[in-house]
Amino acid sequence: MSITSLRCPAPIRRRLPVAPRDYDLRDRAITAFEQQDFASSIQLALQYLLPEISIPDLAAEPLLIVQGSARVRVHIDAGSLAISAVLAELQSGSAATAALRYYLTRLSATGQLFQPRLRGAVLSLEFRDQLGLMHPLKLIEVLQRLPMEADANDGWMVERFHVSTPDREPVATLAEPEFDQAWAIWNDHWSAMNELLLESRRRRSVRFLDTLGSLAANHIRYLLPLFGPVRADLNESAETFTDNEEHPNKRDSSLAKCIKSMSKVSQEQLRNCLGHASYAINPLQEGTPSLISSMLSGNRMQSTGELRSAGRSLEAALELISDYVYLLAYHSWPAEIESTLRTGLEQASDKPWREAADLLWNHANSTVRSHGNDLDPSVAEESAEYSYDA
Amino acid sequence: MTPDHDPNQSLDEIDGLGVFQVYTGAGTGSGFLIDQRHLLTNCHVVAPYRQVAVEMRDRTRIMGTVRRLHPYRDLAIVELAHAVNEEVLTLGDGSALRPKQSVHILGFPVGLPLSLTEGVISHAHQLLDEQHYVQTDAAINPGNSGGPILDDQRQIIAVTTCKLTSADSVGFGIPVEDVRRFIDDFRAQKSKFGVQCPACEELIGDALRYCPSCGTDLEAYHEFAEFFDEPDPHPLVNFVESALAKANVDPVLARHGNHNWSFHSGSAPIKVWCCCSEHLNFSSPLAQTGSKGLDQLFQFLLSADHAPFCFDMNGSTIRLNLVVHISDVFASAEHPELAARVTQFVAKANASDNLLIDCYGCSPAPETQTDFLNSPAHQ
CATH class of the missing domain: 2.40.10.120 (Thrombin, subunit H)
Incomplete structure (x- = not known):
């Protein structure tokens, strides 16, 4: 075994603070809607989602919110509420056919209320409906999903389809010292993943591949504020290598290809794909005590514990690190819990596998005792299974 | 024997x-x-x-x-x-x-x-x-x-x-x-x-x-x-079946299991289903893309003029879709606007397959009732 430990540095990605939801506002919005006071209902629903933003009279002026690189406009016009975000403008000579096909196959869909719409050469994600059909739950769903989708389809389309992006929020690149740190993290990460891939191939274990795939995608997402083509390429590969339904050989090959291509990313390419964006709506899910319990206790931890007691420290350590990274990468936590989770990772960083596994095992038990809740073990297992694929 | x-x-x-x-x-x-x-x-x-x-x-x-x-x-x-x-x-x-x-x-x-x-x-x-x-x-x-x-x-x-x-x-x-x-x-x-x-x-x-x-x-x-x-009947079933009746579709004949319906509007196959607890989907696989004039076809499909409906593609199959949020179904007992939308969707699906085939070089989708494509009522 050539790799003896994993580095878990402090993230460059900035922490997104938790803004606890005021559910009373949402309930009042529903009541106002049921009383057919549609203007108040919309105002209250927007206040619920955007507590730090002053909501204007939408009939008089549009509300502009920034979500990563997406600019989302919300306004009332002719008795309807409209929400839109420009994605791209088609250029003559651009790869328009491929771009249009991508929009039709990947962005248009059943099961979502907003859709891509083409006006002239400008393609936007749009949603519009009458005020009388603007139930707050519907508005909240669109406002959570449309900006996120618009943010995900950012500058990478310029490179891939040669379109222009006329109405995007620029994301400031990192300062030089921060970038140097990011570059070191990037290289360390893919180098470690490459070595662990060899271990995965040697062990021929699907469970190991599950953990490694999750770690390869989630750790770097947690550590670096990625956007643009590099994030798009990583996400595209991760769709295959983290897909538990896919054949292991295909996942292995996709992970190997991803590691190879990510390792070849130049400094300039990475520099252009890193930056601290701002988000009007926190894109992370709210972390909960039950999530901590479901991830760090119950059958899931028992299974990791069995690896640890059987002396399979590498697998146990990786599973624990992967779980911690998942909790931090996709969830926002109160400062105290976030700090606790980060401390666990820092303690395990660069430690030999056995020591890292022991440290994190004890840390996880203590974290569940202090920040988890009592959960039916079967529920815990179910939640963990469900959430691990993200 | x-x-x-x-x-x-x-x-x-x-x-x-x-x-x-x-x-x-x-x-x-x-x-x-x-x-x-x-x-x-x-x-x-x-x-x-x-x-x-x-x-x-x-x-x-x-x-x-x-x-x-x-x-x-x-x-x-x-x-x-x-x-x-x-x-x-x-x-x-x-x-x-x-x-x-x-x-x-x-x-x-x-x-x-x-x-x-x-x-x-x-x-x-x-x-x-x-x-x-x-x-x-x-x-x-x-x-x-x-x-x-x-x-x-x-x-x-x-x-x-x-x-x-x-x-x-x-x-x-x-x-x-x-x-x-x-x-x-x-x-x-x-x-x-x-x-x-x-x-x-x-x-x-x-x-x-x-x-x-x-x-x-x-x-x-x-x-x-x-x-x-x-x-x-579940309120959702009530909504779908009364909306289909208003669109001249017999809801009993359209039933296809729990919270699922399927029927043809002229030549166009239409499926109705709930994909989750929040969305009721109406979708019609209309046609398959040809090999020429794709830019024009794709631009037509993405045109903002189709709202509140939208086209998407599943592989090479072009589908017309309407998505209804469940909260709309439960918001009131009467849904005249939504029911009218369903009626428009049924009519648009029936008209769109011919348009895609005649004007954009598409071929019928596998489930298209080709006998109805050129019927006078369809025109």
């Missing part, structure tokens, strides 16, 4: 046989003709619905009215809205069945078109829950229920009813003697509808608690009263 059929050739062509798919708001199953106007199926396929849809081989559907149920023996007879011409299979002789004898099962497993599976009789008179069944190892899947089990002479020897889910290749059919008796009793039936007592088999015409003939507590066997009432 009937003189008309060579046993080696008899099941080569199954499309002409009178075996059809039955649809309700709870699921789908199979059924077979006992004469040109009547279909036999399982009770669990149709109950508690009194009106069901029966799909012909050309995918048109006709209304079926349930006339007789035997919940305990799991049999039902459905009267079709009009006579159909497919071949009526004959009932065979169940007395000579023996293990290892070949059987052929016809039906619509997991909603696929009419399919044949084969196996042998594992036990000719298997006792299970105090009733006898023909046990077979032939593949039985959801959707096969109510279909015929045939012998080599293409005669019905049993009716598919269930399988053990905890075991492999253990399926059961209702013996043909019970089926024959059920049909004979139906032929003598005077009332429009009746349910047989599970104990004495007397036909009961009303939702009674006790059998008037043998005094059995009927509720102890099944929720007997429910056989006499259509199920209380």
